[in-house]
Amino acid sequence: MLPKQYRLKKRSAFKATYKVKNSTHTGGVTLFAGLLKKENEYPTKVGFVVSKKVHKRAVKRNRLKRLMRESYRLLLKDNKLGNSQKYMSLIFVGSEKALGKNFSNIKSSIEKLLERI
RNA sequence: UAAAGUAGCCGGAUAAUCGCGCUUAGAGAAAUUUAAGUGAGGAAAGUCCGUGCAUCCCAGAACAGACCGCCGGAGAAACUCCGGACGAUGUGAGUCGGUGGAUAGUGCCACAGAAAAGAUGACUGCCGAUGGAUUUUUAUAUCACAGGCGAUGGUGCAACGGUGAGUUAAGAGCUUCACCAGAGAUAUCGAGAGGUAUCUGCUUGGUAAACCCCGGUUGGAUGCAAGAUUGAAUCGAAGGUUAAGGUUGUUCGCCAGCUUCGGAAAAAUCGCUAGAGAUUAGGAGUAAUCCUAAUACCAGAUAGAUGAUUAUCUAAAACAGAACACGGCUUACGGGCUGCUUUAUUUU
C-alpha cells in the first residue's frame, strides 16, 4: 500500500483525470494521465481501478489492484518513474486480460506504460 | 481390512527484505516521524428469514390484510434449534418431510369413458325364483310386463373398501367366513402427538404449495447511502424533457419535478464497535440451552488497510475479503485429522 500523500482520493479528481483523455494501453492495463503540474509542490497522485464488470469476486479484483500498486511502489522506491511525475494524477485501470497474470508480468507492463506516457 | 453413515476440528508453516490501517506513548509549529501492540471468514458470500438500532407516519377499537400450522421443550425472535410421534426411503448405521381440516361451504378434475361425485341407477347389461299375461300336450317355454340386481362396460391418475370362498333366479359386505385397508366406540399405556388390544359392517373419491374454514402471531413504511452535530451553499433561467404528484375523469397547458450548460463549491466529526459477546473451568439437563466463577479487551477502513518478492518444507493448497451489529438458513470449498456407529470379508 502506498502512503497517503500518493493516493488519489476524490471522485472529482478521478473525473477530471478521465476527462483529459490522455491514455495508453498494454498487457491488459490502461493508464490515464491527468493535467500537467503547475508547481512542483505536491507529489503525483495515483489511483488503481478494477471494475466489478471485470470479475464478480472481490478477492480476484483486490489481487490485481494489489499487484499493480506493489509494482508502482517498487518503481517509486527505485526512482524509476521518469516522465510520468510531471502529471498531477495517474489512474491505472485493470481489465479482464490482466486477471490471471503474475507479478513480474504486471510489473513489466506498468513499466512500459510509464515510459510511454 | 475395506466401504459407508454421523458428529466435530484444522483452513498452509518458518525465515529474510520492502510496505499499509488503527490504538497507545514520545518528538515536532505543522506536514510528518520513531517505538510498541494489534489487524478478515467458516462461510466475511447469497440477502432467504428474524432481531436490535435510527428516522418518518399513526387518538383508540374492530374488520380486512400478511404470516405461521404433528407434539413437548429451548430461544429476544425466526422459513431457527433440540428431543419425540407419524409417513417415505435405505440390507443397515441413518437420511428426508410447509405433517391442522375434504362430514362447514364453493370451485376444478383436460382427453377417454355409461358415469369424475347426490349412483333417489339415465344408458349398456344379468335374472324372470315370486306375481301377471300369452301359448299349450298344463310340463316346459316366451315377454318393449310388474319387478329383482348392482356382478357386466377396461376408459382413465383416479370408478363409491380389496382378494378368495359360500349363498342365489340373477346377484351383492350380503355380515355368512378367512386375510387385509380405513372409520368409530371402549379399555389401557403415555405429559402430549400418538401406540396397543377388543368390539361395531360403520365403509362417506382427489385437490387447501385452489378459494376457504379452524387455531395462533402481528401497528405501518424506510434502511447506517438510517440518522445527529458543525461548516459551506441554498444562484442564473439559456436549452431539453414528462415516469410519478397537484390543478376536473381524460388530453393540452400551468405548477412542480428531472436533466444539460454556466457560476460557486469542502467537507469534517459522531453513529462505529464492551457485546442477546469471546476464552477457560465447574454445575443442571437425553439434548437444544441455561446458571455460576475467573480471565483478557480482541479489525473499524472510507478510492477503502492484512500485501509483494525470495528461500525451505509439504502435495508447486480449495472456496473466498469485514463496511452498523447480532442470531439462523442456504449455497461454494482442495487436502487432512479425530471420536462413535453400521455393513461386508478374513482370522481367532
Added chain:
RNA sequence: CGGGAUGUAGCGCAGUUUGGUAGCGCACCUCGCUUGGGACGAGGGGGUCGCACGUUCAAAUCGUGUCAUCCCGA
C-alpha cells in the same frame, strides 16, 4: 452496502392472474409471379419456456432453492 425487476424460437415480445393446445411480428427455407432481383402470394421448419427439486393425475403457469442479466439510491 441497501432496494427493485426480468429470463419463452436467431432477434423483439404475448401467453403465467384462472394449471391440460406453446403463439405473434421480423428473419430463415421451398414454390409461384418477373428477362433477373426486390416487393407480393402460397406452404414449411425451428423451443427440455435460465437451471434444480417439490406439490399435482398433469407445471411455461403453483411453491422453494439456485444462476445470470439489467435498473435505482452518494
